Amino acid sequence: MSSDPWGRVDETGTVYVRTADGEREVGSWQAGSPEEALAYFERKYEGLVVEIGLLERRVKTTDLAPKDALTAIEHLRAAVTEAHAVGDLAALAKRLDALTEQVDARREERKVAKAKASEEARTAKDDLVTEAEQLAQSEQWRAAGERLRALVDIWKGLPRLDRKTDDELWHRFSHARSVFSKRRKAHFAALDAQREDARRRKEKLVEEAQALSGSTDWGPTAARYRELMTDWKAAGRAQREAEDDLWNRFRGAQDVFFAARSEVFAERDTEQRENLTLKEELAIEAEKLLPVTDLKAARAAFRGINERWEAIGHVPRDARPRIEGRMHAVERAIQEAEESEWRRTNPEARARAAGLTGQLQAAVDKLREQIETARAAGNNSRADKLQRELDGRQALLDQALKSLDEFGG
Template sequence: MSTDPWGRVDDDGTVYVRTAEGERAVGSWQAGKPEEGLAFYRRKFDELATQVELLEQRMRGTDLPPAQAEANIVKLREAVADAHAVGDLGALAGRLDSLTELVARRREEVKAARDHARAEAKSVKERIVAEAERIADDTTHWKSGGERLRQLVEEWKAAERIDRATEATLWKRLSAARTAFAKRRKAYFAGLDEQREGVRAAKERIVAEAEALADSTDWANTAAVYRDLMRQWKSAGRASREAEDELWTRFKSAQDQFFQARSAVFAERDASLAANAEVKEQLLIEAEKIMPVTDARGARSTLRGILERWEAAGPVPRDMRDRLEGGLRKVDEAVRRAEEAEWKRSNPEARARAQDTVNQLRRSIEQLEARLAKAGAAGREKDVKEAEEALAARRSWLQEAERTLAEFS
């Protein structure tokens, strides 16, 4: 029989834990020495203690909600009460009692914080209403003012609710401010006819210049002018809807005529680059023969030579550029991965770790085989089954570990 201050293993292998209520059987140990059994169940206790400690840290170091904390305490209390472990379970239960008291205090703190938040919310909503009233009375920045009013409404919705009467009074003032702003803005835009006429005249000038350039063959400079005309168009403002639609149709038609002609010329130019593309097609075929990469250094040397000829071949049509460049990039990435793999295979630290893993698994298998033989001789079918399952898993792990180690050979 083996013992420690909090438990013991009886002669028949039964493991007991000592509690304030007396001894309680927590399991049995047949796989080795009694001391090993006690150590196993002490580790179970250590795992429980770790969970309690982690909960203590979370409750004292984070804003863990009281309901969630209480649920965790209940779960841990059940785990401690029914624990198949050897250790001072009473002390763990006492620590959980302390955490229960902390939860109660935390609930009071949360309530106080909620009351404080509501007071803060009242102050926030009073500030929102005051700002909305200032915007309604003073601002002439209609776009930014309207956006700010929308933001103030979102801020109102995001704030905590306050008492119903105060909420209703403040909301009525906020709504009145938004209505007053909308009326002032509507009156302002009612007087914009003269301004819209000025926009129409400015866009007439832009369209006339665009139409004059439609037949240009100075591709780069004219494209830049069209981009500038587009910027002018956007910054000029809006004319009436009818004028805006008619002018935009003319402006777009002029642009389309120029850019379609430019595209046709570029397409013809791309056709003249077909010979370069043929060279690069052959170079890509040559590069792809490097894969799969078996000699990283040789592959890099070969690819370097191909890259030099690739650059010398010159540009290709735009519709072929991405495919050709992408194909060559895939080969380069394959060579790089092979270089990285070669470096890993030559890394002595990684090989040592792989060897250590293999050694540990082999020792574990030897121990399990001995346990299996002992259980079989004693006729313990359950232990035999558990040992066989553990052996199957570790043999599978060993095969994988040995394959990894072989990669360093």
């Protein structure tokens, strides 16, 4: 008979393993010595040790699912319980118990992590739905469309929730995308209609512009072209493929007209510059009439100069105010001389001025007497009031005397 701390072989070759509950028969050995029998069953024990060690490493170093780990543990536990092996089977059972606790803890951690991930996914999907519903009302068609497509990709990358919650959120998300799609489609349909209307309006403008391109009625035609340009801008844009062609035709018709006008105006500008030189000479001649000393001679000379002025014709537009202003200045000076002469020689006006002067002088004299009387009586308040009235009448009198002087005394 042979034995070790964990097992023995009796005289019949029966092999036993020692456990806390007593000995348990694990096999029979007839092919060799008892030592060889124990060694054989000890190797079976070592095999169990290796399997448990491998499972421990898998649980520790891999993401083995808790369910699969527990299945493997229960399989090894049954193997240990029914093992035909010699060794410390209780120690193996304790290792399996510890491994079970470790797996249960990991399963709880995963459960918490899964719940957290699910809550985060729900929050993320809620946020996606909220943003999609806001974007559904946007009119930034390109940016909002691109963002909605990006939200779909983000949604696909998030874990699924429970079916009811996930379906409800997806329905809202999908509805928001559908609302935006319908609004965008309606917008661009309306835009297409507007562009077609713009194309028809611009086609008519092109036709009129081309019809006017040969006109020589320069002023009214140029004004009409400006109106057509205003109408063009108000018409809006046509379809892209039509807009450039319409514009080229519209602008081309204007170019024909304005090129012809520019050629005519270039000739006219040369003539007008020559006219300006002649009128400058006449302005110098007219300015020599000032100051007016002989009204009759000055009037006659200016009339002759003005007749030659009118016969010359137009000058360049930018020079017109300056050159005409010089002639007008001479004309005003002669008119003022005429008015001064008329006032000086008009007996009725002189009589009226003299009468007004006399009335004012009488009023001033009377006020002075009243002031002296008031002051003598010690009534300074009345004297001050009368003095203010006197100051006003004196100013009127001074002006009347000046006007009377203009009539020669």
